[in-house]
Structure formats: C-alpha cells, structure tokens
Amino acid sequence: MTDDVALVRRALEKFPRISLGHLPTPLEPMDRLSEELGGPRIWVKRDDCTGLSSGGNKTRKLEFLMAEAVKAGADTIITQGATQSNHARQTAAAAALLGLECQILLEDRTGSNDPSYNFNGNVLLDQLHGATIAKRTGGADMNAEMESLATLLQSSGRRPYIIPGGGSNRVGALGYVNCAAEMTEQAQVQDLKIDALIHATGSSGTQAGLVAGLAGLGSDIHLLGIGVRAPREKQETMVYELACKTMDYLGMGVEIDRTSVRANCDYVGAGYGLPTDGMRNALKMLARLEGLLFDPVYSGKGLDGLIDQIRKGYFDGMENIVFLHTGGSAALFGYPEIFDLPGYQQ
Numbered sequence: 001m002t003d004d005v006a007l008v009r010r011a012l013e014k015f016p017r018i019s020l021g022h023l024p025t026p027l028e029p030m031d032r033l034s035e036e037l038g039g040p041r042i043w044v045k046r047d048d049c050t051g052l053s054s055g056g057n058k059t060r061k062l063e064f065l066m067a068e069a070v071k072a073g074a075d076t077i078i079t080q081g082a083t084q085s086n087h088a089r090q091t092a093a094a095a096a097l098l099g100l101e102c103q104i105l106l107e108d109r110t111g112s113n114d115p116s117y118n119f120n121g122n123v124l125l126d127q128l129h130g131a132t133i134a135k136r137t138g139g140a141d142m143n144a145e146m147e148s149l150a151t152l153l154q155s156s157g158r159r160p161y162i163i164p165g166g167g168s169n170r171v172g173a174l175g176y177v178n179c180a181a182e183m184t185e186q187a188q189v190q191d192l193k194i195d196a197l198i199h200a201t202g203s204s205g206t207q208a209g210l211v212a213g214l215a216g217l218g219s220d221i222h223l224l225g226i227g228v229r230a231p232r233e234k235q236e237t238m239v240y241e242l243a244c245k246t247m248d249y250l251g252m253g254v255e256i257d258r259t260s261v262r263a264n265c266d267y268v269g270a271g272y273g274l275p276t277d278g279m280r281n282a283l284k285m286l287a288r289l290e291g292l293l294f295d296p297v298y299s300g301k302g303l304d305g306l307i308d309q310i311r312k313g314y315f316d317g318m319e320n321i322v323f324l325h326t327g328g329s330a331a332l333f334g335y336p337e338i339f340d341l342p343g344y345q346q
C-alpha cells in the first residue's frame with residue numbers, strides 16, 4: 001500500500017462502518033469490447049458484485065450510513081427513490097440484515113402503469129426483504145414526505161433514521177472515497193496505470209465521493225460522470241458541492257478543484273428512467289460481447305456515453321480506462337418490453 005492510499009484509509013477509519021459488501025470488487029478487462037471499439041483498453045470495476053441483494057453502488061454508501069443509524073439507536077430506516085430504485089432495494093436488504101424496520105417512499109417519476117415497472121424488479125425485492133413501500137406522485141417534495149413520516153413514527157414511539165435519496169450525503173459519499181482508495185491499490189498491485197474512470201451519475205454521491213477520494217489520493221485519473229437526469233451545469237454543481245462537504249468531513253484538508261468535476265449529460269434522452277436507443281444498443285452490446293448485465297436507468301445510459309465518447313475520440317491518447325459498473329440489473333425485470341426481443345410477449 002502506498003502512502004497516499006494509507007492516508008485516505010486512515011482518514012476513513014474515524015467513521016463508524018458496518019461491512020455489508022464483498023470488497024474489494026473485481027477490476028477486470030473487457031477485451032472483446034475493447035477490440036470492437038478499437039480505442040483504449042477498457043476495464044470494468046465490478047461494483048455490481050458488492051453482493052448485497054444482487055449488488056450495486058449503494059452498498060458502499062450504506063456501510064457508512066447504516067453504521068450511523070445503528071450508532072444513533074435507530075429501529076426504523078426511512079428512505080426514498082424512484083419506483084425502480086436500486087438504492088431502496090439495497091437499503092431494504094441492509095435493514096433486514098441488521099434487524100431494522102425499513103419504510104420506503106417511492107416517487108412515481110415516469111407515470112407508467114405497466115405492472116412490471118410497478119411491481120417487479122426492485123419493487124418485488126424491496127418487499128421480499130420485508131420493507132414497507134408507499135407511493136408518492138411524481139414531483140412530490142420527497143424530503144418533506146420523509147420528514148412527516150418520521151414525525152408520525154416518532155409519535156408512536158419509534159426511532160426513525162432518514163437516509164436521503166441515493167444515500168447521497170457526506171456520510172454515504174465516504175463509501176466512494178473508499179472505492180477510490182480500493183481501486184488505486186488494485187491498480188498498483190496489477191501494475192496498471194488508469195487514465196480515466198467513467199460512470200453513471202445521478203444523485204451525485206458516487207461521483208462526489210470519487211472526486212474527494214481521488215483528490216485525497218493526489219491522483220491524476222480523469223473522472224467523467226455520465227448524467228442520467230439533470231442538465232450538466234446542475235449536475236456538476238451538485239457533485240462539486242457534495243465533494244467539498246465530503247472532503248471537509250474527511251478532514252484531509254485537500255482543496256477540491258472545480259475542474260475535476262466533469263459531467264456529460266447528453267445521454268439522458270427524454271428524461272430520468274425513460275429508455276433511449278443508445279442505452280438499448282449499449283446494453284445489448286455488452287450483454288453479447290462480455291456477458292455482462294447493465295440497467296436501463298443508470299449504467300446502460302452510462303455505457304452509451306462511454307461507447308459514444310470512445311468513438312468520438314474523447315479518450316484518444318489514453319491507454320487504460322475503467323467503467324465503474326454501478327449495478328442495477330434487477331431493474332431489467334421492471335422494463336422487460338423495452339428491448340423488443342422476439343421471445344417477449346406483452
């Protein structure tokens with residue numbers, strides 16, 4: 001372990017943490033994809049393999065968030081997300097594992113009446129893990145909804161702990177500070193020089209943690225988030241502000257450079273959770289070239305951005321780039337019709 005990795009690890013040790021994930025996750029080459037695209041060698045950091053209820057990026061955040069909840073003496077976890085939220089599913093599983101109740105508010109951001117979207121995929125798993133789910137209409141003030149649920153639970157003697165959407169606050173972002181240190185150490189062991197790291201960015205905790213972690217490591221890895229919801233300026237501001245808060249919390253005293261926060265939001269399509277042709281093609285391509293599964297809302301759009309930017313020469317001159325696989329394949333079962341496959345009958 002180099003000094004920089006040790007320093008970041010030491011900064012993280014100050015915080016309570018419960019082990020929930022199978023870490024380190026593998027860092028593997030995608031050689032058939034690299035050959036197909038003819039650009040830099042592409043690697044995948046397998047955070048879809050964190051192990052918790054089919055895995056995903058929320059597991060790393062929950063290691064720190066759930067430890068806070070337990071420390072606060074909570075008996076009930078409240079969180080929120082879109083109907084097919086991967087965050088809600090991983091939170092439900094973590095709560096089950098720790099013997100806590102879990103209440104999830106699901107915001108109907110797409111207006112879909114499709115039974116698969118509303119009851120299969122992540123929604124099925126939320127309920128299998130014993131979480132209580134309740135729906136809210138799209139555009140509802142979900143933070144206010146969680147607060148009023150917490151007040152209600154408190155009045156009946158419960159001790160609720162609220163986890164924000166996506167687990168994205170300075171506590172959750174520590175999980176991705178940890179990922180930055182973990183991946184850096186892996187690359188050192190494999191004698192691999194990583195030039196760039198690309199991933200889907202939504203509620204911003206993943207990217208903010210990576211920005212803070214890479215800054216703390218003194219790393220020159222070029223980090224690029226592919227947006228799935230907000231326009232670029234808004235996304236970058238969200239990431240930058242949370243990265244600064246995370247660095248303050250971490251207490252390493254390293255300044256976050258605003259130019260290290262980069263989001264490309266050209267792959268959102270018509271909106272959050274709405275399929276695009278680029279996502280469909282990218283997702284099918286990886287399923288067939290690498291045997292890997294991605295999701296329609298986040299990692300599939302992230303892949304679309306990765307592939308398109310490789311083709312446009314964005315990574316020209318770079319040798320090794322890593323796609324952070326943030327998980328989400330459980331959501332595929334919430335959207336079975338969108339791939340228009342011959343075997344699927346509505």
Ligand SMILES: *Cc1c(COP(=O)(O)O)cnc(C)c1O
Nearest residue numbers: 086202203204205206298326328
């Ligand atoms: C939540 C999520 C993301 C985005 O992570 P944020 O920290 O919310 O930006 C990316 N991919 C998947 C599969 C997710 O569930």
